[in-house]
Amino acid sequence: MPRRLIVFAFILAICATSVADEAKKDLDALQGEWVMVGLEVEGKPVPEEKIQGTTLTIKGDKYIVSVKDKKHEITITLDPTTSPKHIDMAFPNGTDAPNIGKGIYKIEGDKLIVCRVQSTDGARPTQFGTFDNTGLFQVTWQRKGK
Numbered sequence: 001m002p003r004r005l006i007v008f009a010f011i012l013a014i015c016a017t018s019v020a021d022e023a024k025k026d027l028d029a030l031q032g033e034w035v036m037v038g039l040e041v042e043g044k045p046v047p048e049e050k051i052q053g054t055t056l057t058i059k060g061d062k063y064i065v066s067v068k069d070k071k072h073e074i075t076i077t078l079d080p081t082t083s084p085k086h087i088d089m090a091f092p093n094g095t096d097a098p099n100i101g102k103g104i105y106k107i108e109g110d111k112l113i114v115c116r117v118q119s120t121d122g123a124r125p126t127q128f129g130t131f132d133n134t135g136l137f138q139v140t141w142q143r144k145g146k
Helices: 002-029
Strands: 033-042 054-058 062-067 070-079 083-095 096-106 113-118 136-143
Touching: 002 070, 002 096, 070 096, 083 113
Parallel strands: none
Antiparallel strands: 033 054, 033 136, 054 062, 062 070, 070 083, 083 096, 096 113, 113 136
16 A cells, blocks of 8 residues: 555656646746737727837746836746646735736747736636626737847
């Protein structure tokens, strides 16, 4: 019996390492600077002039959005083993535990697409795209210089 437990623990360790390796691979691919090229909120595209100049820097697990003169920094966690891939965004909440925004993401060449519920208490989207009265938004980032 203990031998089976050892084998089971070993298999679990291999699976956990595989998930961590896949997450690190995607996180490494996202490092650098990005420019917002599209934003859709509840089925409606946001006009280009409103998103112009919005940038994203991903450094380690930090997701830093710059809008005009303001920077917003959050911590991200990826799970690329799900379909669609999951992204969790931890928003600082003073001294309390961070609020977690649940989303999905995909990497298409030099584009990063993230779909997420606007509030941190909503359910994770199950597909890309936004629709009326869902509280979803989808942002498309283009790697800077591409």
